[in-house]
Amino acid sequence: MRRPLPHPVSALVLALALGSGSLVAAPAPQLDRATLAVHRAQQPQRIIQAQAHFASLRAQFGLGEGDAFVARHAFTNPEGEAIVRLEQTHDGHRVWGGQAVAHVLPEGGIRTITTSVRTSVALQGEPQLSGDRALRIALAHLAPKGPMKDAPQVERVVFPAQFLGGLASKLDGTGRPVLDRSMSVTAKLDAPYVWAYEVRTRLHNREDGTKELTYLIDGNTGKILRIQDMVQHLEPAQGSGTGFYRGAVTLNTTLANDGTYLLMDTTRGTRTNQFVSGYQADPSATGWSPDIPALQVWFHQNDSDGNYTWMDGLFQTPVGVTTWGDGLPFTAWGQEGGINGQTVGVDAMSAMTTTWDFYKNIFGRDGMDGQGTAVAANVLNNFASPSWDSRDNASWSTWGQYIDLGAGSYPANPKGFQSMADLDVIAHEMTHGVTNPSQSHYWVNSAGYEEAGLNEAVSDFFAQMVKAYSTRTPGEDSVIPDTDGADWQIGKNVGHGTPLRWLDKPSLDERSVDGWFDGIKYMDGHFSAGPLNRAFYFLANGASSTPGSASYSPYLPGGMTGIGNDAAARIIYKAITEFLVGDGTGTITFQRVREACEQAAWYKGYYSEGTPAVRNAFAAANIGDAHNQTTPRTQVRFADFRHDDYIESTHFSDYSTRQVFPKGETVVPRITVLNNSNTAVTWSLGGPSMFNGADQNISKGGVINADGSWTTPNVMAWHSITATSQADPKQFAEGRVFLIGMDTDMDGEVDALDMAGVSVSWYLWGALNPAHSVFEAPLVDDDDVAFFVDAMKSTWPVK
Amino acid sequence: MRKLSLLLSSLLLGWTLACGGGSNTPSSTPLIPAKGLVYTDPTGTGWRLVKDASSTGTRIVLNLVGPSGLKTRGAGFNLQAPTTVRFGKFVTDDRVTTGLPILDTGVYSLLNHDPRDLGHEPIPNDPLEPRLLAGGVKKGNLLTVGIFQKDRYQSAKESGQALCRIALEFDPAVGLNAGDKLGLVITKSGYLAEDIGELTVHPTLEKTEKGRLVPMPIAVGTLSAN
Numbered sequence A: 001m002r003r004p005l006p007h008p009v010s011a012l013v014l015a016l017a018l019g020s021g022s023l024v025a026a027p028a029p030q031l032d033r034a035t036l037a038v039h040r041a042q043q044p045q046r047i048i049q050a051q052a053h054f055a056s057l058r059a060q061f062g063l064g065e066g067d068a069f070v071a072r073h074a075f076t077n078p079e080g081e082a083i084v085r086l087e088q089t090h091d092g093h094r095v096w097g098g099q100a101v102a103h104v105l106p107e108g109g110i111r112t113i114t115t116s117v118r119t120s121v122a123l124q125g126e127p128q129l130s131g132d133r134a135l136r137i138a139l140a141h142l143a144p145k146g147p148m149k150d151a152p153q154v155e156r157v158v159f160p161a162q163f164l165g166g167l168a169s170k171l172d173g174t175g176r177p178v179l180d181r182s183m184s185v186t187a188k189l190d191a192p193y194v195w196a197y198e199v200r201t202r203l204h205n206r207e208d209g210t211k212e213l214t215y216l217i218d219g220n221t222g223k224i225l226r227i228q229d230m231v232q233h234l235e236p237a238q239g240s241g242t243g244f245y246r247g248a249v250t251l252n253t254t255l256a257n258d259g260t261y262l263l264m265d266t267t268r269g270t271r272t273n274q275f276v277s278g279y280q281a282d283p284s285a286t287g288w289s290p291d292i293p294a295l296q297v298w299f300h301q302n303d304s305d306g307n308y309t310w311m312d313g314l315f316q317t318p319v320g321v322t323t324w325g326d327g328l329p330f331t332a333w334g335q336e337g338g339i340n341g342q343t344v345g346v347d348a349m350s351a352m353t354t355t356w357d358f359y360k361n362i363f364g365r366d367g368m369d370g371q372g373t374a375v376a377a378n379v380l381n382n383f384a385s386p387s388w389d390s391r392d393n394a395s396w397s398t399w400g401q402y403i404d405l406g407a408g409s410y411p412a413n414p415k416g417f418q419s420m421a422d423l424d425v426i427a428h429e430m431t432h433g434v435t436n437p438s439q440s441h442y443w444v445n446s447a448g449y450e451e452a453g454l455n456e457a458v459s460d461f462f463a464q465m466v467k468a469y470s471t472r473t474p475g476e477d478s479v480i481p482d483t484d485g486a487d488w489q490i491g492k493n494v495g496h497g498t499p500l501r502w503l504d505k506p507s508l509d510e511r512s513v514d515g516w517f518d519g520i521k522y523m524d525g526h527f528s529a530g531p532l533n534r535a536f537y538f539l540a541n542g543a544s545s546t547p548g549s550a551s552y553s554p555y556l557p558g559g560m561t562g563i564g565n566d567a568a569a570r571i572i573y574k575a576i577t578e579f580l581v582g583d584g585t586g587t588i589t590f591q592r593v594r595e596a597c598e599q600a601a602w603y604k605g606y607y608s609e610g611t612p613a614v615r616n617a618f619a620a621a622n623i624g625d626a627h628n629q630t631t632p633r634t635q636v637r638f639a640d641f642r643h644d645d646y647i648e649s650t651h652f653s654d655y656s657t658r659q660v661f662p663k664g665e666t667v668v669p670r671i672t673v674l675n676n677s678n679t680a681v682t683w684s685l686g687g688p689s690m691f692n693g694a695d696q697n698i699s700k701g702g703v704i705n706a707d708g709s710w711t712t713p714n715v716m717a718w719h720s721i722t723a724t725s726q727a728d729p730k731q732f733a734e735g736r737v738f739l740i741g742m743d744t745d746m747d748g749e750v751d752a753l754d755m756a757g758v759s760v761s762w763y764l765w766g767a768l769n770p771a772h773s774v775f776e777a778p779l780v781d782d783d784d785v786a787f788f789v790d791a792m793k794s795t796w797p798v799k
Numbered sequence B: 001m002r003k004l005s006l007l008l009s010s011l012l013l014g015w016t017l018a019c020g021g022g023s024n025t026p027s028s029t030p031l032i033p034a035k036g037l038v039y040t041d042p043t044g045t046g047w048r049l050v051k052d053a054s055s056t057g058t059r060i061v062l063n064l065v066g067p068s069g070l071k072t073r074g075a076g077f078n079l080q081a082p083t084t085v086r087f088g089k090f091v092t093d094d095r096v097t098t099g100l101p102i103l104d105t106g107v108y109s110l111l112n113h114d115p116r117d118l119g120h121e122p123i124p125n126d127p128l129e130p131r132l133l134a135g136g137v138k139k140g141n142l143l144t145v146g147i148f149q150k151d152r153y154q155s156a157k158e159s160g161q162a163l164c165r166i167a168l169e170f171d172p173a174v175g176l177n178a179g180d181k182l183g184l185v186i187t188k189s190g191y192l193a194e195d196i197g198e199l200t201v202h203p204t205l206e207k208t209e210k211g212r213l214v215p216m217p218i219a220v221g222t223l224s225a226n
């Protein structure tokens, strides 16, 4: 029961293609409005049908009377199918990461996606800890210095051990990955399911900055099992109005009771926004209230030096004034609500309405969450601390359905950005709301998961589509045009000419990669997005057959023809909303994305022998084979992580952490070469995830031999090694490990006697010797004990 | 301690030569393929590796026993064996210690939950709590094992008993002959003394000095194939 995959998506694709041969020739037709309305009207019955269907399948998943599937969200797609997302429960408690999707077909059948169903759920007894105790454990870890933004939420859940967290990394100031101990999990579990509490916390104050962390706390031992950062950032940490970017635009605003106008659009959104719920209503003057559902733009109130006051305001013009903004870069610190600040508000509101309308008119989607919840933006964030810089960043809050937009540090910082309130940045963030609509329905966005790359790529792609849509011929609102509006770049304007990312050739940013490889999950999602961004680009635009061209791929040297923006967007949208429904576990791989897109393409009439575009687009990004390719591609992979002598992934852990090795010792990784009789590899130090700014060599530590045995460098840090196929040098794998200091007695030899140092310093107020901590940290605690023992086990296993 | 290991190494060399010489010389007894191992305990009352009753003809289990009356807080050693014999692992009923080449005999206190919670409601015991019990087999068939108490507040334990266990296994594939000697050499060893300084949480120079391992010789018996 470690990785229950009773019905993988690939099997589903196959079933459709083979089992419904006649349908391949005639994909489901687009329905007229009246027919679609009939199907929508039947959605409530179809939800009940879906629940009943999964109840009838329980035995097949090893589930019993105590297990249920509860519908949480549903919509009717353009083919008239009800797409129902159900959450799995056990004895009335949510099974964390457990869900099912049913497609209730108009003709009566039900197609199911069961990759996220957790099988044979069984637990003993009741949790020994109270929810309150779990909350206090989470808060002790969070250690807030200021007040909570709102009360934390605690929910008792069933936690599957396969989703136990592991080591976490973050990028330091130079872009180098370093261990993030505060987000790392070292606990172990020895049962497939345990009682746990999910504790959702939110901080937004002067002392702590803005944080949204969700904890999973073991209901019996109080151990932290997983920590999830729920904020989606644009850029990994480093860091008739007139808009600056948008120029003259018309805006929907709201006339307030006192004759002023508010930058608030009540024509979009039918449910209130959570972010503004914390602000007090203003019944006596404007009449503004958090209970009014509306798109709205707020600003961070800074002082005249640009320091955030931790107060926010809604943009407002004086009585009778209906023009907003001066079109100039923002400089009026302390006067954020004035005409200069309004310029940023105009950019934001215009971009938000464009994105909102794009999803409504193209896909019939009601708001980001599909349920009409209004979106808010909070612009001119100028908060910067040594550990976090909000100025050149943008983020999406899943909880609050709001966008936080940096003020930009340019031109004071020549390498910084201008105001972050540009269309592609905002469309990117709002797309995170489409793919992450709720606290139980989201894609993981942290390094360690391929899914993080999916999360970012989908946002980057739809940002292009929104830009193309914004340049459509007036009145042609239901088609995404193939215009130059999509420049296939992210952030060219905020970067005053230099984009953050390129979709056509992601490696132009010198961080991202153009093709998939085993180990890509170690990268930050913004950079691991590269291959998917490229595949999406190829699908819409095609790939060149001319080496040297930006759209040439060595993985598809013959090139391909694209199917256009509109078709590509519809395929990808269908794939992400119907087949790749997020369950928060991070288990979606790029291969699964390909399978989902193939399946969606079939519906849209693009899946036949004559139109192999989806297969080729993904193949061109090294995600699977090309259409009609007869010999499968060579693949290089680090050995199965359940063996003793592997370099392991952080996640999907088999209850233990095994990617820890001693520094300065010789370890032997193992590699597998698939689909090629020549299994020889060339070993090298470092790997694509170990980018380190100008100094590429810091992470290339130690000595690696022809047989792959690796004498690790004497540096406590993340390090990578790469194995490249000699038969096909385009194929390689990166293995990443964290090296710790274990020679506590400093006799030049790591052995079990070194555990004595850990023993005598354990929980002193400062180690007796810095070498006693495997992390070279002042305090020696159970993390040191666990890491020491794990590293011994993985380095010198007993055969 | 270093002198001791050198001495033992020379002894081993002597044995090996004698053994090798013996096999090359025509002998009245023909070579008989070995079917197992036999271990004879060392003499003496100091630190020693003594055969445990759970041993079988093909798996020799050895107890680390210390001098009676000596109180310690843990011990570790490195043991070099010829590549013609395998170090065995122990299967236990918990995931933390199973598969290790060392077995906890229950003398030392290995568990102690996070002291940050002292003074508050205690957290129930975690069956998977990290323990300072580990080992491995390094290149060249060098066993390294250790067992240490996690908290200085726990009392030191009487050492004149089985403190931990290791195992040596017969490998039928290597072609040992009955009577072949298998030299075992302790290359490093040490124990953590009872006195590790005052019981406060502040690091001091005194604690640094007293927190070091005390080297000790470990007497090893003779292992041979039979």
Ligand SMILES: [Zn+2]
Binding pocket: A232, A233, A234, A428, A429, A432, A455, A456, A459
């Ligand atoms: Zn993003």
